[in-house]
Structures are given as structure tokens and as C-alpha cells.
Amino acid sequence: MLSVIYAILFYVATAILVVGVGMKIRKYARTPAPLKIPTTPAPTTAWGVVLRMFREVVFFESLFKSNKWIWLFGWVFHMSMWLVLIRHIRYFIIEIPGWLSFMQPFGIYASFGMALGLIGLWGRRFLVERIRYISNPSDHLMLALLLTIVISGMLMRFVARPDILSVKAFFLGLLRLRIETLPADPILLVHLTAVATLMIVFPISKLLHAPGVFFSPTRNQIDNPREKRHLAPWAAKLEG
Amino acid sequence: MADGDDLRKMEHPLDIPCLRPGAMEGLEPFIAAPEHQAKLGFPGELVPNWKEKALEKMAELAEKNRAFQVYLDACVKCGACTDKCHYFLGTGDPKNMPVARQDLLRSVYRRYFTFAGKYFPKLVGARELTEEVLHEWYSYYHQCSECRRCSVFCPYGIDTAEITMAAREILDHVGIGQKYSNEIIGKVKDVGNNLGLNPKALRATLEDLEEEIEDDTGISVRLPLDEKGADILLVTPSADFFAEPHIDGLIGYAKVFHETGASWTLSSYASEAANFGLFIGSYENMREISLRIRKAAEDLGVKRIIFGECGHAWRVAYSFLNTLAGPFDFLDQNYPIPQHILEYTWDAIQKGKLKFDKSQNDHIRLTFHDSCNVARASRMGDMPGGQFEIPRNVIRAVCNHFYDMPDETIREATLCCGGGGGLLTDDLMDLRKKGASPRMTALQQVTEEHGVTHMAAICAICKTQFSKVMPVFGYEMDSIVSVHQLVSNAIILTGQETGEDGNEDEDGGA
Ligand code: SF4
Ligand code: SF4
Numbered sequence: 063m064l065s066v067i068y069a070i071l072f073y074v075a076t077a078i079l080v081v082g083v084g085m086k087i088r089k090y091a092r093t094p095a096p097l098k099i100p101t102t103p104a105p106t107t108a109w110g111v112v113l114r115m116f117r118e119v120v121f122f123e124s125l126f127k128s129n130k131w132i133w134l135f136g137w138v139f140h141m142s143m144w145l146v147l148i149r150h151i152r153y154f155i156i157e158i159p160g161w162l163s164f165m166q167p168f169g170i171y172a173s174f175g176m177a178l179g180l181i182g183l184w185g186r187r188f189l190v191e192r193i194r195y196i197s198n199p200s201d202h203l204m205l206a207l208l209l210t211i212v213i214s215g216m217l218m219r220f221v222a223r224p225d226i227l228s229v230k231a232f233f234l235g236l237l238r239l240r241i242e243t244l245p246a247d248p249i250l251l252v253h254l255t256a257v258a259t260l261m262i263v264f265p266i267s268k269l270l271h272a273p274g275v276f277f278s279p280t281r282n283q284i285d286n287p288r289e290k291r292h293l294a295p296w297a298a299k300l301e302g
Numbered sequence: 303m304a305d306g307d308d309l310r311k312m313e314h315p316l317d318i319p320c321l322r323p324g325a326m327e328g329l330e331p332f333i334a335a336p337e338h339q340a341k342l343g344f345p346g347e348l349v350p351n352w353k354e355k356a357l358e359k360m361a362e363l364a365e366k367n368r369a370f371q372v373y374l375d376a377c378v379k380c381g382a383c384t385d386k387c388h389y390f391l392g393t394g395d396p397k398n399m400p401v402a403r404q405d406l407l408r409s410v411y412r413r414y415f416t417f418a419g420k421y422f423p424k425l426v427g428a429r430e431l432t433e434e435v436l437h438e439w440y441s442y443y444h445q446c447s448e449c450r451r452c453s454v455f456c457p458y459g460i461d462t463a464e465i466t467m468a469a470r471e472i473l474d475h476v477g478i479g480q481k482y483s484n485e486i487i488g489k490v491k492d493v494g495n496n497l498g499l500n501p502k503a504l505r506a507t508l509e510d511l512e513e514e515i516e517d518d519t520g521i522s523v524r525l526p527l528d529e530k531g532a533d534i535l536l537v538t539p540s541a542d543f544f545a546e547p548h549i550d551g552l553i554g555y556a557k558v559f560h561e562t563g564a565s566w567t568l569s570s571y572a573s574e575a576a577n578f579g580l581f582i583g584s585y586e587n588m589r590e591i592s593l594r595i596r597k598a599a600e601d602l603g604v605k606r607i608i609f610g611e612c613g614h615a616w617r618v619a620y621s622f623l624n625t626l627a628g629p630f631d632f633l634d635q636n637y638p639i640p641q642h643i644l645e646y647t648w649d650a651i652q653k654g655k656l657k658f659d660k661s662q663n664d665h666i667r668l669t670f671h672d673s674c675n676v677a678r679a680s681r682m683g684d685m686p687g688g689q690f691e692i693p694r695n696v697i698r699a700v701c702n703h704f705y706d707m708p709d710e711t712i713r714e715a716t717l718c719c720g721g722g723g724g725l726l727t728d729d730l731m732d733l734r735k736k737g738a739s740p741r742m743t744a745l746q747q748v749t750e751e752h753g754v755t756h757m758a759a760i761c762a763i764c765k766t767q768f769s770k771v772m773p774v775f776g777y778e779m780d781s782i783v784s785v786h787q788l789v790s791n792a793i794i795l796t797g798q799e800t801g802e803d804g805n806e807d808e809d810g811g812a
Contacts, residue, residue, distance in 0.1 A: 089371065093371050093372075094366065099461065099621070099679070101454055101459055101679075102678055102679060102681055102689065103686035103690075105686065124382075124454065124459065125455075127455060128455035128456070129382045132382050192321065192381055192384040192385065193380075195321060198379070198425065263418075268378045271375075271458055274458060277372045280460075280461050281459040287622070288620065288624060288639055291624045291629050294366070296366055
């Protein structure tokens with residue numbers, strides 16, 4: 063019964079995540095940018111824009127210029143998250159390749175980075191008056207949700223290990239449209255419920271910053287308005 | 303409302319204030335009269351179904367403008383932008399923090415257009431659109447100079463200026479326009495420039511200037527108007543025709559053209575580089591004004607278009623002109639279309655076409671104010687950042703004593719003058735003074751360290767704003783100078799006597 067509920071939960075969550083984010087991306091992609099508005103100095107070539115976006119999403123360049131504390135906590139959180147996510151690939155494939163085994167310890171200890179980053183960011187929401195002013199309840203809830211995921215994950219790794227092979231079997235089964243038995247471990251269930259919740263709220267929350275950053279005209283436009291005429295389809299109609 | 307006499311004492315230019323909620327609440331520039339609205343195609347007063355109209359417009363903008371759509375969704379409230387706005391630094395009003403300014407509109411967008419906002423409004427800070435909200439928008443979206451400083455520092459490049467423009471566009475469409483901007487746009491449509499200066503008055507002004515130059519230098523330098531067949535059309539902000547120090551800049555352009563032997567002309571039909579359509583976020587109005595420049599270029603049969611010193615005008619020219627009024631296939635493709643006067647002058651300097659006596663500027667110890675629209679929304683020359691180097695190169699070529707202000711207040715991080723984006727109006731003087739404080743504090747620092755006496759700018763709005771607010775900060779009103787004014791001071795025209803006793807003997811046959 064429990065296994066069935068969680069199987070449905072994850073199918074639904076995945077569907078909402080994929081379809082929801084897909085629809086948002088389609089909307090962003092289809093909405094024209096009527097004018098050239100890169101924040102200058104901006105790259106003058108497509109290759110330059112790729113580099114700018116790379117620095118932005120890998121190093122958080124603008125945030126680094128802006129505020130070293132937010133950068134530190136934000137960057138440590140996000141990069142740790144990638145390591146942790148990579149480590150989790152092992153629950154979705156049967157044979158663990160060598161590089162993934164190699165990543166295992168990094169993925170494990172990165173959880174501390176995630177926790178630290180989140181606590182730092184959350185602390186600022188209380189301590190810095192300006193950030194307290196702009197925070198909504200949803201901003202706190204999002205941090206609470208993420209921290210729940212991280213801490214429950216850490217508990218399972220460092221304190222009370224569940225029957226991890228059954229968990230893996232459960233997810234491998236889901237991938238093959240089979241429902242295997244999920245261990246009824248409370249910490250595991252908290253972890254999984256929080257993850258599914260995150261997947262569900264992704265397309266309707268500020269987590270949209272992830273796809274959004276790639277569509278930000280101030281960052282992804284080439285600075286070449288004199289050389290190349292830029293015209294939105296709706297604006298072309300004005301020219302009659 | 304205080305009129306700027308409660309200016310905050312700043313320790314350094316980016317000194318972050320404590321929050322002062324409500325400090326600038328209720329500040330509203332004059333609302334446009336029905337006749338000003340009508341000329342722009344907007345309703346004259348608040349329409350009865352304003353709520354539907356406003357939401358309709360919001361939905362339309364979200365469909366037509368990717369920036370608006372993405373920026374409303376992407377903000378994570380990280381707070382990185384909260385201390386980046388000069389109006390926040392100067393007033394302490396939390397609604398002048400960029401993200402809080404965006405939220406004034408985002409909260410309404412969420413309420414009507416997002417799942418979370420419709421069903422959990424409290425949770426995500428969503429709220430109903432009411433008449434109070436409209437007025438709050440009117441107030442705080444006229445406390446943003448659309449300077450884009452915040453967009454430099456946001457991890458997603460969220461540009462509050464885009465939200466401000468959208469908000470003003472929505473307000474215009476429900477009948478609440480800003481008098482200052484909309485009246486001016488009307489004048490451009492009627493007469494061709496922001497000042498409503500007619501062709502006859504313009505011609506007389508230019509003739510006076512020709513006389514003045516000849517009296518000064520003994521050389522006849524022309525300022526041609528509406529000359530068909532000239533090579534270059536110069537489009538410059540109309541303030542260059544009458545206000546100090548702008549006019550000295552215009553004299554500088556004329557001298558440079560004279561020395562390079564250029565055939566050039568001004569146009570009475572397009573006697574305005576400024577384009578306030580940008581400020582109100584109206585693509586259609588911006589396009590209509592831009593098309594005047596195209597028409598003037600076609601009618602006069604010129605080969606090139608050059609823009610005079612003006613910040614937002616250069617943004618519209620550099621970034622948008624090709625979009626709004628292009629393609630310019632009838633112009634000479636060997637030159638950038640359009641070109642900035644500083645690109646032209648710097649090119650001439652590099653080719654050795656201009657001779658200078660730099661000591662003519664020795665009474666000045668100078669710093670340079672990067673205008674926001676030039677710095678963060680355009681470029682000069684071939685390289686990114688040319689908009690910072692080229693003006694400085696020209697300044698160094700004509701001036702012996704040049705010192706930059708602190709790094710975190712110049713170039714892409716430059717602080718707005720406090721009067722940009724349609725706020726250069728007396729009814730916002732309190733805000734203008736407070737918004738200028740960070741820039742003025744940076745200036746005071748180089749005055750203390752290097753004895754800087756003057757600041758150069760390449761924007762008509764900056765120049766006007768500074769000549770008004772500099773006295774509040776202990777400077778003379780003529781401490782603000784045009785870059786081409788410095789060029790004009792130092793340039794030695796061919797045949798010009800440079801001795802002490804002037805040029806009385808020249809026979810005026812030119
Ligand atoms: S820096 Fe950008 S993402 Fe962060 S609060 Fe400001 S607008 Fe939002
Ligand atoms: S665009 Fe400039 S004036 Fe407007 S919120 Fe951003 S920093 Fe402030």
C-alpha cells in the first residue's frame with residue numbers, strides 16, 4: 063500500500079515537473095524580446111555569450127560582484143547540490159560505473175556544504191533587515207523544505223541507514239513501470255515526500271530561476287545591434 | 303514632503319542606510335493632463351474599467367516581452383540587489399530597493415496570473431489590484447531612473463528598469479500618465495524637439511553660436527541646418543541648443559567637424575536626440591520618434607548619422623535605432639550606423655587630425671561621470687567597454703588633470719545622476735537630490751584626495767541634473783562640463799592665433 067502511494071506520488075511529481083517546466087520553457091522561448099537589452103559591457107559574439115552564461119551559471123559571476131556572503135552561501139549550496147545529485151544517480155542504474163564510485167565520497171560530504179549554504183541563506187533572511195523585508199512566507203518554506211531534504215538525507219547516511227538496496231530496487235522498478243516494496247522507514251519517507259513536494263512546486267515557484275536564467279535577455283543577448291537588425295515578429299507587423 | 307533638506311550624510315558613496323519605511327511614500331510627479339495623454343494615444347484620465355484594462359495590458363506585455371515574463375518569475379529574493387539602487391541609498395525607503403520595487407508589480411501579477419498567487423496569495427505575497435496599488439505604482443515607478451545598476455548585480459540579470467517601463471506603460475493605458483514625459487513627447491511630435499524650439503528660433507540660435515565662435519577664435523566655423531546633400535546628419539539633444547554646459551559641447555562638435563573638414567548638418571525636423579518613449583516603456587512612441595530621424599536622413603540625403611552627447615538617446619540610437627527605424631541601407635555602410643560623436647572625435651584624434659593645447663584646461667581638475675544608459679545599455683567602438691575607454695581617451699587627450707572616482711562607482715557600476723528616466727522635473731526635486739547623494743559623495747572623495755574641481759558628463763540629463771544639484775553639495779553649478787566643451791577649450795583650429803592678444807587681425811573671408 064505504502065509502496066503504491068509513493069509510486070503514484072513519484073509518477074505524478076515527475077509528470078508535473080517535466081510538463082510544468084517544459085511548458086514554462088516553451089513560453090519563455092516563444093515570447094519575443096522586442097529590443098536588444100544586454101547589460102553592457104556585453105559579448106559581441108555568440109561564443110562570447112556562451113562564455114558569459116557559463117561564468118554566470120557555474121561561478122555566479124554577477125552575484126560574486128554583488129555580495130560576497132550571498133555568493134558564498136549560494137554557490138556552496140548549489141555546487142554541493144550538484145555533487146549530491148550526481149551521487150544519487152546510483153539509485154537509478156544497475157551497474158555503477160567507475161567514475162560514479164569515484165564521486166561517491168564527494169557526494170556524501172557535499173551534503174554538509176548544502177546544509178551550510180542553506181543555513182547561511184536562511185540566517186540572512188532573519189538577520190539582514192533588507193532581506194527580512196523582502197522575504198515572503200514562501201521563501202522561508204522553500205528553505206525549510208530544502209533543509210528537510212538535506213537533513214533527512216544526512217540522517218540516513220550518517221545515523222540510521224535504511225535498507226538502501228530495497229530503496230534502489232523500488233526506484234529501478236519505477237523506471238520499469240513496476241512497483242517494488244519500499245521500506246517503511248520514517249526518515250526515508252520524510253526524505254522522499256519532501257523531494258516529491260519540491261518537484262511538484264518547481265514549476266509554480268521561484269525555482270523557475272533555473273530555466274529562467276538562460277532566457278534572461280540582459281545576459282543572453284549578443285551586443286551587435288548596429289551590425290545586425292533585431293526585430294520581433296509583432297514589431298515587424300507595425301512596419302506594414 | 304521634505305524638499306531635500308533632510309539629506310542623509312553618507313560616510314562613503316555606497317553607505318547602506320537603515321530601512322526607513324514610508325520615507326518617500328506618496329511622492330508623485332504631476333499627472334499628465336488629458337490633452338497630453340491624447341497626443342500619445344492614451345486615455346485622458348483614469349478609465350472606469352481600469353482594473354480589467356491594467357490586467358489586460360499586463361498579460362499583453364508578458365506575451366510581447368520576454369524580459370518582463372522571465373523577470374516576474376525568476377527572482378529568488380536573494381537580496382543581492384537590495385543595496386544597489388541610488389534612490390534606496392539616498393532615501394532608505396525599502397520600496398526603493400530594486401527587488402521591492404519589482405514586487406509592487408510582481409505581487410499583482412502573481413495574484414492574477416500564477417497558480418500559487420491565485421490559491422495561496424498570503425504565502426507568496428500576492429495582492430489584489432486596487433486604486434491604492436495603482437498610486438503606489440505611480441509613486442515608486444517614478445522613483446526609478448531606469449538606470450539598470452541593479453541588473454548588473456542580479457544573478458539572473460533581472461532589470462528593474464524593464465519592470466518600471468512596463469508599469470508606466472500600464473499606467474498610461476489606464477489614463478495615469480506622467481506630465482513631464484508625456485508633455486515632452488507631445489512636443490517632439492508637434493515641433494521636432496523636447497523644448498518646442500521651432501526651426502526659425504533654432505536657426506537664429508545656431509547663427510548666434512557661429513558668431514560667438516568667430517569672436518572667440520577668429521575662425522568661421524559653421525553650424526549648418528537642414529543642408530541637403532551634407533554627408534553627416536548630427537542628431538543631438540535639444541538642450542545642446544540653449545542650456546549650459548550643453549551648448550559648449552555643441553560648439554565642440556562643430557569645431558571637430560570643422561577641423562576634420564566634414565560636411566555635416568543638423569535637421570530642424572529631427573532636432574532632438576532624446577527619446578522619452580523609452581522612459582514610458584512605449585515601443586510605439588519610441589518608434590514614432592525614431593522614424594523622424596530616419597525621415598530627416600532620407601530627406602537630407604545624408605550618408606551618415608552621428609549622435610551628440612546624450613545618455614538615453616545613445617541607448618535608443620545604438621541599441622534600438624536599427625530595430626525601430628532600420629534597415630539603414632541607404633547610408634554609407636563603411637561607418638557604424640549610427641555613430642557617437644565621441645567615436646568620431648576619438649577617431650580623428652588617433653588619425654592626428656586635431657591639434658590641442660591641453661593647458662587650456664589646466665584650470666580644471668577633472669573626473670568623469672559614466673552615464674548609466676551609455677555605461678550599461680550601449681557601447682562605443684569595437685570592443686565591449688569602449689563606452690568607458692573612448693570618453694576617457696578623449697578627455698586625456700585634451701586635459702592634463704584627470705582622476706577617476708572610486709572603482710565601485712564608475713564604469714558598469716556607475717551611479718545614476720539621480721535625474722534620469724523621466725525624473726528630471728522640479729516636482730521630483732527632493733528625490734533628485736537624495737538620489738544624487740551617492741554620486742556626489744563619490745565626487746567629494748576625489749575632491750578630497752585629488753582636488754578635483756569639475757566633473758565631465760556625456761548626457762544632457764546628467765548635465766542638467768548636476769547643474770541643479772551640485773550646489774546643494776558645495777560645488778558651483780558650472781562644475782559640470784561637457785566632454786566636447788573640454789575638446790572645444792583645447793582645440794587649436796587651423797589658422798587660429800593662439801597668442802594672448804587674440805585674433806583681431808584675421809580678415810573674416812572664409
Ligand atoms: S538580485 Fe535578482 S534575484 Fe536577487 S532579489 Fe534582486 S532581483 Fe531578485
Ligand atoms: S534601475 Fe536604477 S533606479 Fe531603477 S531600481 Fe534599478 S538601480 Fe534603482
